[in-house]
Amino acid sequence: MRAYILRRLLQSMLVVFVVTTIMFFMFRVMPADPTTMFLEGGMTEEARQVLLEEWGLNGTLWEQYVRYMGNLLTGDFGNSFFYRKPAWDVLWPFIINTLWIAVPGLLLGAVIGSGLGMIVGWAPRGGKVERSGILLATIIRGAPSFVVGIMLLAIFSSWLNWVPGYGMGDPQGATGLMRYLNWDFAHHLILPLCAVIIFFIPENLLLMRSGVVEARTEDYIELVRAKGVSEGRVAWHAGRNSMLPLITWLFPALAETIAGIVVVEIVFSWPGVGRELVLAVVRQDYPVAQAAFFLMSIMIVLANLAADLTYSKLDPRVVYK
Amino acid sequence: MSMTFEALCTSLESKPPVRLQVQDLSVTYSTSKGPVRAVSQINFDVEPGTNFGLVGESGCGKSTVVKSLMRLLPDSAKVGGKVLLDGKDVLAMDRKALAAVRWTQIALVTQSAMNSLDPVFTVGDQIVESIRAHVDVSHAVAWARAEQMFAMVGLPAERLREYPHQFSGGMRQRAVIAMAFSLNAGLLLADEPTTALDPIMQDQIMSRIRDIQQRLHRSMVLVTHDIAVVSETCETVAIMYAGRIVEMGPTRDVLNKAYHPYTMGLQNAFPRIRAKGESKPPLISISGGLPDLLHPPKGCRFEPRCPFSTERCRAEDPELRPVGTVMAACHHIDRAEEFRRAALKAETWRVEEDVQ
């Protein structure tokens, strides 16, 4: 088991290395010299060279690459062209903001989605519950991801005026954790959070349902029922077995989910890392974009690893060598 | 205050065997092609402490009967009639009463050794679950009971901590049997408990079940298509064909002096116990297959395959009626003597294929 984890970690590092390399070259071969964008006209060639050096854009492409990777190892992502400060310092507040909607959003989405999936899967085949469950999931999944967000905005913000529809609110001088632990923040958080949850429900629901539908005809489910346990307990056996396919899908799907979260951040003007990434690409602020991609690739490989390990915990038949 | 292990065992050991009376049991599956009448108005009794054999070829409705006795059929199945357990009708019970009789009064050993245990729970936990669903005992006491049951089927107690995939097929089936006896239910339903296993394992498991049944004095419904197993195990036997019981009675009488041509044919398909010096008769199988239950024949359901069929057989469905010590559903039971002699000959069955 330990050897397996070690091997997987090495593989993961290789993946991150390759992704980082590709990102590096992708941004460098893009046309346009960033200095031209940020430089006031009339800058001397000398001043320009100084700036290029500061940004790590001097020397051959190969030299730039080696320097970039070396710095990365020491945790230095380079300086943002746009903010003129270290990319990491730029990113981390946005990351925290994203985590506020992503983590509870994904967790609640998974729990609510698979819970509903269990109910829908357990309901009589072809009945009302099954049909409306599947219909709802298909509609949400089929709709473009911004539609749900915009509908939430239209209903709860514009029409009912229950919650604000823009941004994260004003911390009003609060610092540290207190920035987040106040009513105003929660008020702003609720709508984008709901959008993430809703975005995440359908896949969970459909996967859990098909797992349960499959499991309910298994012989072992019949025997569990024969034992005279409660119907909820029988459903639990089916659900517990259906979690296996769900887990294999859930963690790798985080990658896809990032796209959904970006959309939510943009629709709700939530200052998260996804929205910032899009802005960074538009601004040709490569260090920030590269840093964001780097963090994402780490997150995705870790998610895959977590999927494997959770799977082995849930399914005793899986042995890693 | 939950029970001690000793109290649990004492209370379980004093349980009497159950009397089962099945009256006019019918099961119809609704399918996309129409209603399939898998079981038509069957009647039988299992006396307390006896073994009842249900025999017939695959698809004749044996599992459907067994499942309906525990109300395990899918929603697509409509069940009619009565299933009386010591006089109480299982089919009329509410959810709570039903859950209470399951496993305490009727336990089940299913057909597939491989898939009848949940792969993601330990075998021990699954046995414990069956116990704690019905009696107020601690996990430790239930576990001790599971160990006792494992010892009874010849499995080492440590293996309770393992998962089903770590067991061989034979061991899994023994574990399922251990679970079936966990609450010493008065009636055991065993649906082809050995078909999924290799022949040597089949004999072992069957004699294990027989031993336990004898020792604990339980009632049992044993489903099989193996006549030899029935003759060794069951006091009474019913032969099923296309959802009907076509012959039923004391096992020895049914097998020695069959009245229904289908019973005669079935016996030909199995090696029979014969007197010393008697030559080995060829195994003859009955040609053809079960009738389509979507459109069952109007007359006798066995008619299309019966070598003795007549005009009357095509027109009229024969009823099960008493003849000697048994009951048979054939229009021509008066000619049974003659049929029995003819049935021994392969050419009677219009078949040339010799199974051996």
Ligand SMILES: Nc1ncnc2c1ncn2[C@@H]1O[C@H](COP(=O)(O)OP(=O)(O)O)[C@@H](O)[C@H]1O
């Ligand atoms: N869930 C079901 N839906 C529709 N038909 C079924 C179902 N289960 C069994 N049947 C049909 O009922 C008949 C009897 O099946 P079964 O009881 O399994 O027979 P056996 O156990 O004797 O092999 C078969 O014709 C089978 O096709």
Ligand code: SF4
């Ligand atoms: S009733 Fe006729 S067809 Fe049916 S078993 Fe008897 S002889 Fe054969």
Ligand SMILES: [Mg+2]
């Ligand atoms: Mg069967």
